[in-house]
Amino acid sequence: MxxxxxxxxxxxxxxxxxxxxxxxxxxxxxxxxRGAEAPVYVQAPIQPVQAQPVQTSGQTQPAPAQATAQAAQAQPPVTEAAAPATPVPTPGTPVKAPIVGTFYTSSSPDAPVYVKVGDTVVAGQILCIIEAMKLMNEIEAETAGTLREILVKNGEPVEYGQTLFIIE
Structure with a gap:
């Protein structure tokens, strides 16, 4: 190489x-x-700070109660973060990207798109193009059915194994 x-x-x-x-x-x-895995951030609950008596020249002076109350009010309330909702899978057969590259819905910017949601597709029909290192790779339907969902926008990068379409 x-x-x-x-x-x-x-x-x-x-x-x-x-x-x-x-x-x-x-x-x-x-x-x-490339790089390290993305760090996982965990937010620890915030504990209110308690005012401690200040000792000066041998004498102990209590902190004003008003300052303690203001400090407690200044702390934001701790709330439990809701777990992200898992997406409900769409029924049907996924069409996955066989390579890494850029997703295109048509052969050129002024050409009509290969397929739209609701279109009936047959096995072997071209659904899109994925450009990888200046090579245009036509992605074909493996099964016949109705195109229920297009999960990638024109011009977006795609990864190997990423779901592009759902055919029902």
Missing amino acids: NPKDLKDILLALEMADVREFSLKTAEYDLNIK
Whole structure:
């Protein structure tokens, strides 16, 4: 593999925000991992601060009750964060991206789209194009049915295995 090919692969992976990539051929075995996994943030409950008596020149002076009340009011209320709702899967057969690249709904900007929601598709019909490293890859329907959902917008990057369409 020449350096230009490797640079093109790295650029395509970065544009698609792919974190891990493997490619195995008869000549080489390439494994790429970018960055660390995203950190998980956990918010700890905020504990109100209690005013402590201040000791000056051997004498203890109590903190004013008013300052303690203001400090308690200044603390935001601690609420439990609701767990994110899991999306309800759409019934039907998913059409997944076989490669990483850019999703296109038509062969050119001025051409009509291949399919729209509600269209009846047959096995082998072209649904979209995924551009990967300046190569246009036609993605075909594996099953016949009615197109129920298009999950990607024109021009968006897609990852390997990402669901593109739902055919019912």
